[in-house]
């Protein structure tokens with residue numbers, strides 16, 4: 265399977281986070297300008313996700329998708345539908361910085377998580393870049409329920 269990669273403009277930040285929840289590689293930052301987005305799309309072979317008409321007009325030589333809706337659920341459905349995406353790798357990527365997560369033993373994150381979580385969850389992963397700790401559990405389940413495939 266060829267890995268599909270995206271770069272999202274500043275107007276679709278919530279969509280970018282949700283694509284990361286599903287495991288997709290999405291570059292998103294509120295400091296990226298249009299030139300950088302276009303350059304990154306070319307150099308890293310990323311598809312531009314944008315709600316900005318001016319940016320879309322400049323994308324003729326790049327792969328891009330104009331995001332129609334204001335609502336993130338519809339945005340997500342549009343992206344998944346447009347590229348036929350059905351295989352997800354849920355909670356494999358840092359929601360904050362897009363880095364692939366590394367699974368770790370729970371003892372190694374003992375001091376960095378609430379006691380209740382330590383006692384009730386078994387699968388943990390950390391982000392090598394920003395050091396955030398993630399766990400599979402109610403939080404993940406609730407987030408996924410909200411998007412209802």
Ligand SMILES: [Zn+2]
Pocket residue numbers: 358359360361362363391392393394395396
């Ligand atoms: Zn991170």
